[in-house]
Amino acid sequence: MSDNTENTIRIVNGYEIKPFANLFRANLRGANLEGANLEGANLRNAVLSRANLEGANLEGAHLEGANLEGANLRGNDLSGANLQGNDLSSANLQGTDLYVADLYGANLQGANLQGANLEGADLRGTDLQGANLQGANIEGTNLEGAYLQGAYGITAIYIPGTSRWFYAVLSAPPLRVVHLFSEGLACPLALFEEAANQDNPHPFAYRAAAAFIRAIWDV
Numbered sequence: 001m002s003d004n005t006e007n008t009i010r011i012v013n014g015y016e017i018k019p020f021a022n023l024f025r026a027n028l029r030g031a032n033l034e035g036a037n038l039e040g041a042n043l044r045n046a047v048l049s050r051a052n053l054e055g056a057n058l059e060g061a062h063l064e065g066a067n068l069e070g071a072n073l074r075g076n077d078l079s080g081a082n083l084q085g086n087d088l089s090s091a092n093l094q095g096t097d098l099y100v101a102d103l104y105g106a107n108l109q110g111a112n113l114q115g116a117n118l119e120g121a122d123l124r125g126t127d128l129q130g131a132n133l134q135g136a137n138i139e140g141t142n143l144e145g146a147y148l149q150g151a152y153g154i155t156a157i158y159i160p161g162t163s164r165w166f167y168a169v170l171s172a173p174p175l176r177v178v179h180l181f182s183e184g185l186a187c188p189l190a191l192f193e194e195a196a197n198q199d200n201p202h203p204f205a206y207r208a209a210a211a212f213i214r215a216i217w218d219v
Helices: 189-196 203-217
Strands: 010-012 015-017 154-159 164-170 177-182 185-187
């Protein structure tokens, strides 16, 4: 919990903003909730689009079905949160802790996830088109079926003869390849290159892809 989190009750759009508040389907579009204490609050199906939640305490809050389009959640602790299917398009999630969060099927199109902790998170089927993932921690992240077209910090590599796209995740500048993955399987570059030396139908394609990455980003 942040030391700057407010413990006083606020009235926003006619709703009491306090720990364990019942804000089911509340309309808090564009509300300034910076530093608010919403621990354990019921925010199911609430409209929080364009709301400022930076520094808010959302520990144990229920966010299922909440509309968080364009919301500012920068640096918040959302570890373990259930955000399955939520609209987080264009949301600011820079530096946000999403450790083992459930984001299955969520809309993260155009979201800023720079430096976010996505370790162990479930991002299967998420829409990450145009999202900024530069420097994000995707250790153990499940990206199976995710839409990654135009995502910043991820470079798509098509390997001829395999009918498969591989994605390279880059670190913050100076750019370096942190992970390579395909069909939701994340692995370090060393493991990717190791696979190229094993018995597989397209070893030269694997080697070529690894060589391409090494040449472009000097890794």
